[in-house]
Amino acid sequence: MEKLKKVLISYAVPIFFSILCVSAVLVAKIPPLFLASEIVRRLSRNTFLVLSLIIPIVAGLGLNFGIVLGAMAAQAALFFVVDWKIKGIPGVLVACLMASAISVVLGWLAGLVLNKAKGREMITSMILGFFANGIYQLIFLFFVGSIIPYRTRQFLLPEGVGLRNMVDLYGTVASALNNAWVVRIGTIRVFILPLLIVGVLCLFITFLFKTKLGQDIRAVGQDMHIAEVAGIDVNKVRVIAIVISTVLAAIGQVIYLQDIGTVNTYNSHEQIGLFSIAALLVGGATTRKATIWNAIIGVLLFHTLFVVAPSAGNRLFGQPQVGEFFREFLAYAVIAFALAMHGWRTKRILM
Amino acid sequence: MDKLLEWLKRVDFPTLVISLFLVALFFVAIFVEVPIPSLLSDSIRRIGMNGVLVLAMVPTIRVGVGPNFGLPVGIIGGLLGALISMQLGLSGFLGFWVAVFLSAAICVGIGLGYGWLLEKVRGQEMMVGTYMGYSIVAFMSIMWLMLPFTNPDMVWAIGGKGLRYTLTLDKYFGHVLNNFLKFKVGGVEVPTGLILFFAGACLLVYLFFRTKVGLAIDLVGQNEKYAISSGVNPKRARLVAVVLSTVIAGVGIIVYAQSYGFLQLYQAPLFMTFPAVASILIGGASIRRANIRNVVIGTVIFQTLLTISLPVLSQVTRGDVTEVMRLIVSNGMILYALTRAPREAG
Numbered sequence: 001m002e003k004l005k006k007v008l009i010s011y012a013v014p015i016f017f018s019i020l021c022v023s024a025v026l027v028a029k030i031p032p033l034f035l036a037s038e039i040v041r042r043l044s045r046n047t048f049l050v051l052s053l054i055i056p057i058v059a060g061l062g063l064n065f066g067i068v069l070g071a072m073a074a075q076a077a078l079f080f081v082v083d084w085k086i087k088g089i090p091g092v093l094v095a096c097l098m099a100s101a102i103s104v105v106l107g108w109l110a111g112l113v114l115n116k117a118k119g120r121e122m123i124t125s126m127i128l129g130f131f132a133n134g135i136y137q138l139i140f141l142f143f144v145g146s147i148i149p150y151r152t153r154q155f156l157l158p159e160g161v162g163l164r165n166m167v168d169l170y171g172t173v174a175s176a177l178n179n180a181w182v183v184r185i186g187t188i189r190v191f192i193l194p195l196l197i198v199g200v201l202c203l204f205i206t207f208l209f210k211t212k213l214g215q216d217i218r219a220v221g222q223d224m225h226i227a228e229v230a231g232i233d234v235n236k237v238r239v240i241a242i243v244i245s246t247v248l249a250a251i252g253q254v255i256y257l258q259d260i261g262t263v264n265t266y267n268s269h270e271q272i273g274l275f276s277i278a279a280l281l282v283g284g285a286t287t288r289k290a291t292i293w294n295a296i297i298g299v300l301l302f303h304t305l306f307v308v309a310p311s312a313g314n315r316l317f318g319q320p321q322v323g324e325f326f327r328e329f330l331a332y333a334v335i336a337f338a339l340a341m342h343g344w345r346t347k348r349i350l351m
Numbered sequence: 352m353d354k355l356l357e358w359l360k361r362v363d364f365p366t367l368v369i370s371l372f373l374v375a376l377f378f379v380a381i382f383v384e385v386p387i388p389s390l391l392s393d394s395i396r397r398i399g400m401n402g403v404l405v406l407a408m409v410p411t412i413r414v415g416v417g418p419n420f421g422l423p424v425g426i427i428g429g430l431l432g433a434l435i436s437m438q439l440g441l442s443g444f445l446g447f448w449v450a451v452f453l454s455a456a457i458c459v460g461i462g463l464g465y466g467w468l469l470e471k472v473r474g475q476e477m478m479v480g481t482y483m484g485y486s487i488v489a490f491m492s493i494m495w496l497m498l499p500f501t502n503p504d505m506v507w508a509i510g511g512k513g514l515r516y517t518l519t520l521d522k523y524f525g526h527v528l529n530n531f532l533k534f535k536v537g538g539v540e541v542p543t544g545l546i547l548f549f550a551g552a553c554l555l556v557y558l559f560f561r562t563k564v565g566l567a568i569d570l571v572g573q574n575e576k577y578a579i580s581s582g583v584n585p586k587r588a589r590l591v592a593v594v595l596s597t598v599i600a601g602v603g604i605i606v607y608a609q610s611y612g613f614l615q616l617y618q619a620p621l622f623m624t625f626p627a628v629a630s631i632l633i634g635g636a637s638i639r640r641a642n643i644r645n646v647v648i649g650t651v652i653f654q655t656l657l658t659i660s661l662p663v664l665s666q667v668t669r670g671d672v673t674e675v676m677r678l679i680v681s682n683g684m685i686l687y688a689l690t691r692a693p694r695e696a697g
Contacts, residue, residue, distance in 0.1 A: 113686070113690055116690040116691070117689050117690045119474070120477065120689055122475075122478045123420070123477040123478045123481065123689065124686065124689045124690065126478075126481070127625075127682050127685045127686050127689060128686060130625065130678065130682040131678070131679065131682035131683050131686050133678060133682075134675055134676075134678030134679035134682060134683075135679065137674075137675045137678065138672075138675050138679065141672075141675060142672060142675070317496075317497070319496060319513070321496060321513075322493055322496055322497070325489055325492040325493045325496070326493060328489045328492075329486060329489035329490050329492070329493065331489075332482055332485040332486040332488075332489050333486045333489075333490075335482045335485075336479060336482035336483050336485070336486045339472070339475060339478050339479045339482055340468065340471065340472050340475075340479050342472075342475060343471065343472025343473065343474060343475030343476075343478075343479055344471055344472055
């Protein structure tokens with residue numbers, strides 16, 4: 001009985017969300033086949049991004065709101081891949097390589113900043129994301145087309161400087177990974193390649209934690225001081241964790257955007273941080289503990305809710321807007337809740 | 352000369368850089384022949400408009416909770432007060448003061464809850480505050496659609512249900528402070544009432560920190576153990592500080608709205624927090640130390656910068672570079688403050 005209670009408490013968030021999801025699905029009366037195909041698609045689209053959050057959590061840095069840096073790097077790379085008209089899978093590969101290269105630099109810088117703000121990593125990484133967003137806008141609103149050469153006129157603003165709000169990936173890299181291998185189950189289309197890549201990443205993360213580096217990351221995450229005494233270069237390990245996370249986020253964003261097909265130049269990266277983090281937390285992760293399963297279950301639950309919330313809101317209140325705000329509220333509230341739990345626990349440990 | 356050097360040493364590096372940038376902008380403004388008086392009028396108006404919101408940062412920083420990233424929590428209270436005043440159909444100063452007192456009352460209630468939560472999550476207040484702000488704004492977005500407001504000026508024309516995104520305050524308490532004793536000097540318009548209100552609010556907070564409760568708050572922020580040994584209850588001090596900050600935020604948004612002429616609902620409260628935090632930091636505050644001078648200096652520098660950079664920079668570059676600059680300056684400032692704090696605490 002005691003054990004059951006413990007399980008219930010530690011899985012409170014996923015259980016609560018499962019109930020919410022099931023009731024929302026029942027209320028919304030969405031055709032189950034449509035729902036299934038949406039979810040399969042979202043699983044292949046979003047899981048990689050959510051997985052990129054795991055390593056910093058294990059390293060004790062908490063939720064890495066800085067994954068938006070990786071997302072920005074990915075978008076930057078995609079803009080140029082589109083401009084150079086590299087099509088299909090080669091385009092995706094070039095984008096991934098470029099985005100990774102930028103992300104290594106960005107992640108390294110982010111790691112240095114976060115090392116200066118120990119104990120406040122989460123808020124710092126969040127502000128860092130906003131700050132980087134400013135730089136990103138400066139580059140793509142004012143420098144592209146003026147200082148940085150960009151040939152594709154149709155993506156530039158009428159004056160020839162700055163990118164438009166939407167950059168179209170159709171005809172270049174859109175669905176390049178998705179269409180490489182499609183399996184149809186009834187009306188549901190399953191994109192095998194992105195799912196395979198997610199599988200490879202899961203293996204990589206599992207493998208990483210078996211290596212020396214992985215053990216060091218764990219040690220740093222458990223207690224920085226003890227790790228320091230044990231001869232681990234704490235600052236270096238933390239920077240590495242952030243670099244890996246940022247690079248993974250960049251690749252994840254490429255996968256995400258090739259599925260979506262268009263880049264919302266000034267918005268796509270913003271939402272990614274929020275939704276990925278919320279999904280991971282919904283899956284039962286905390287700011288100190290996260291596993292691959294948290295990520296997968298989280299994407300499943302969070303995105304089910306995401307799909308059905310507007311029509312559930314419409315059925316219940318007669319206003320689809322209510323559902324949309326509700327889904328946004330849930331994303332924020334689940335993060336607030338997880339953070340509050342985190343604060344609660346750290347306080348108890350300190351006492 | 353020595354005095355000048357001494358003073359320069361005390362000024363924060365970013366404050367100095369931003370001030371120099373501001374001075375440079377003024378020179379450019381003279382060269383490109385942007386009308387200086389209208390720039391100054393705008394700056395003064397915006398200082399008074401945003402000042403009270405920045406003031407809300409003081410109590411939480413001084414008690415050791417850090418900048419109040421949960422500013423939207425208080426703003427929501429303020430909006431509720433303003434909405435009720437509008438629903439009652441009150442106009443002019445009556446409407447304004449009813450809105451202020453109602454929102455203060457509501458904010459005390461919300462602030463108590465918010466303070467209780469922050470006490471539970473000691474050490475993570477900034478992060479929890481930020482996401483409490485986001486959550487409450489999203490939650491209230493639903494409420495704005497459902498709450499039973501019926502004033503036809505406030506609800507959607509079609510359907511008659513749900514509040515509009517922006518409500519015009521002209522018929523209610525729009526510009527009441529701005530127009531109070533307004534006068535013009537050499538083309539510069541001075542909204543006396545607005546400035547007086549801001550000054551009055553600053554004075555009240557200043558005086559509050561001279562009282563016993565205020566001193567207790569300071570003590571807790573400086574050294575909690577010492578505070579306990581001198582008989583101060585730190586939990587209570589923090590609660591008072593958070594409630595005070597929430598109340599000031601509520602009043603602040605009403606002042607902002609009356610000066611702007613519109614009440615902005617839904618997502619709008621989210622965009623108030625970071626500029627307010629950045630303002631006080633630009634004024635020389637840190638995440639552990641702040642006073643009224645930081646509020647005034649920070650608001651003056653930041654708002655003047657934003658006001659004059661728009662017309663000046665648009666002469667030099669194409670498009671609106673100020674929005675981007677605002678992002679970079681304000682978040683850069685917060686980032687700087689977050690990364691340098693440990694040295695200061697030690």
